[in-house]
Each structure stands twice: as structure tokens, then as C-alpha cells.
Amino acid sequence: MMTPANPSTLDYAMTRVADHFMFGIYFDLSRYLIAAGALTALLLIFRGFAETRRIQRGRRASRADYTRELLSSMRTVVVYAVVTLAILVGRETGVILLSIKDAALWTIIWQVVLIVLAHDAWFYWAHRAMHSKRLFRATHLHHHKSRTPTPWTAYSFTMTEAVIEVAFVPIFLLITSQLGIAYAAFAILFFIWHQMIRNVMAHAGSELFPAGWVDNPWTDWIATTTHHDLHHSSGHNFGFYFTWWDRWMGTEHPRYREAFREVTARGRVGQAEALAEPAE
Numbered sequence: 001m002m003t004p005a006n007p008s009t010l011d012y013a014m015t016r017v018a019d020h021f022m023f024g025i026y027f028d029l030s031r032y033l034i035a036a037g038a039l040t041a042l043l044l045i046f047r048g049f050a051e052t053r054r055i056q057r058g059r060r061a062s063r064a065d066y067t068r069e070l071l072s073s074m075r076t077v078v079v080y081a082v083v084t085l086a087i088l089v090g091r092e093t094g095v096i097l098l099s100i101k102d103a104a105l106w107t108i109i110w111q112v113v114l115i116v117l118a119h120d121a122w123f124y125w126a127h128r129a130m131h132s133k134r135l136f137r138a139t140h141l142h143h144h145k146s147r148t149p150t151p152w153t154a155y156s157f158t159m160t161e162a163v164i165e166v167a168f169v170p171i172f173l174l175i176t177s178q179l180g181i182a183y184a185a186f187a188i189l190f191f192i193w194h195q196m197i198r199n200v201m202a203h204a205g206s207e208l209f210p211a212g213w214v215d216n217p218w219t220d221w222i223a224t225t226t227h228h229d230l231h232h233s234s235g236h237n238f239g240f241y242f243t244w245w246d247r248w249m250g251t252e253h254p255r256y257r258e259a260f261r262e263v264t265a266r267g268r269v270g271q272a273e274a275l276a277e278p279a280e
């Protein structure tokens with residue numbers, strides 16, 4: 001005969017699952033709203049700079065684009081919250097080693113470097129796979145409805161794409177846990193915020209990086225806004241944080257550096273013209 005589950009244990013488990021899920025919604029929604037909202041506000045405050053540096057001059061995101069991006073981002077938040085819940089349950093059951101104790105600065109640094117490098121590789125290959133004829137419609141077409149990206153494009157995914165994007169985190173943590181590495185919660189937090197900020201910057205629509213960025217070997221390996229904007233307007237450039245995967249695999253846009261130089265030179269030309277204008 002089956003014995004009913006202990007109601008207090010069941011209640012406790014259900015409450016905790018509900019708590020973790022609600023924490024996930026709060027955590028994943030707030031970072032999207034904060035990052036995309038803050039960048040939108042900055043683009044409005046520095047409207048002159050943003051207009052001069054607009055990457056696609058002939059086209060603007062429509063109201064329908066913003067609505068689609070916001071609504072589908074809410075779906076992404078729900079998918080991410082389920083994964084946040086799974087990671088928290090994984091931590092409590094000992095499957096995932098995640099340390100909330102203070103960690104040494106050096107530990108945080110190497111853990112951040114490792115997870116960012118791994119995520120960049122994951123993103124590049126998952127992104128290229130989603131661009132294959134077989135997968136594109138079902139997974140990634142939705143993200144590309146945004147021909148002219150806005151900060152709100154950052155989470156504009158189909159449910160399938162959201163799962164593919166976020167799957168990296170539990171898979172990575174399962175592997176490191178198997179290797180006996182307890183990831184520091186602070187390293188994960190830093191990784192998540194870095195991901196969010198770089199994501200909205202990549203979709204800003206206006207180039208945010210300083211002129212000369214692509215001509216300096218110390219900075220050229222970090223992808224700019226033009227890098228991902230070109231991906232939306234004309235393909236190529238599948239990478240996220242860094243430029244190296246596209247260079248190794250020959251998928252970089254042939255005019256990437258030229259396009260970046262053109263966008264970032266505008267402000268300077270404008271300044272020079274303004275200075276050259278005779279005083280009335």
C-alpha cells in the first residue's frame with residue numbers, strides 16, 4: 001500500500017521551489033530591465049552622440065519591433081528563471097558546487113576568465129548551429145526579426161533559443177562540479193552582469209566603443225557594437241564577447257573594421273566641420 005508523502009516535507013519542498021522560481025523571475029527580469037533601461041536612458045541623455053554614432057542610418061526600429069522584443073524577452077525571463085531554480089536546487093542537493101563563502105580575489109579572477117572564455121565558445125558554436133538551414137526558422141529567426149537592434153533585443157528569443165542560450169550555465173557548472181571545482185557565487189554574479197551589459201551594448205544600435213578600438217592590437221580582440229550590429233544587418237560575425245572565433249573560422253564581416261572606422265570617424269568629422277564653420 002502506498003503511503004502518502006509527508007505533507008510537511010512536501011509543503012516545505014513546494015514552498016522552496018516556489019521561492020527559488022520567484023527569486024529567478026526577480027533576478028532575471030530585474031537585470032534585463034536595469035541593463036536595457038539604463039542603456040536606453042543613456043542613449044536618450046546623450047542623444048547627440050547616439051545619433052552621430054548610429055550604425056544603421058537608413059533604418060530605425062519600429063514600435064512593433066520594441067513590442068515584439070519586450071514581449072518575447074518576458075518569455076526568456078521565465079525560461080531563465082526555471083534554470084535559476086534548477087541551479088539552486090542542484091546546489092542544495094549537492095549536484096552543483098556553488099560556494100557563497102568569501103573567495104580569494106585570485107579565485108574569482110580565474111573563475112570569471114574561465115567561464116567567460118567557455119561561454120564565448122559556446123555562444124559562437126551554438127549561434128552558428130542556429131544559423132544552419134535546418135535550425136534557423138525554429139530557433140533563431142525570431143531574434144533576427146530585429147534588423148536594427150535596440151537594447152531590448154538582448155533577450156528577444158524563441159523559447160528554444162532561450163533554452164539553448166541558458167543551457168550553458170548548468171552544463172558548465174555540472175562539469176566544474178564534477179571536476180571538484182566549487183564556483184564562487186561572486187564569480188557567477190560577475191559573469192551574469194558582464195554578459196547582460198555586453199549583450200545590451202552589442203544591441204545598442206549606436207557604436208559605444210572609442211575610435212581606434214579596432215586598430216589597436218590591445219583592444220581589437222574585444223567585439224564592438226558594430227560587430228554584432230553587422231550580424232543583424234548583413235550576416236557574418238557570430239561571436240559575442242571576442243573577435244577571435246570569427247577570425248579563426250573565417251566568418252568575420254569583410255568590412256568590419258572599415259564600418260567601425262566610418263561610424264566612429266563621424267563625430268570627429270562633425271567636430272572638425274563645426275570648428276571650421278565661420279562665426280556669424
Ligand SMILES: [Zn+2]
Binds near residue numbers: 127131140144231
Ligand atoms: Zn544570429
Ligand SMILES: [Zn+2]
Binds near residue numbers: 149
Ligand atoms: Zn543579436
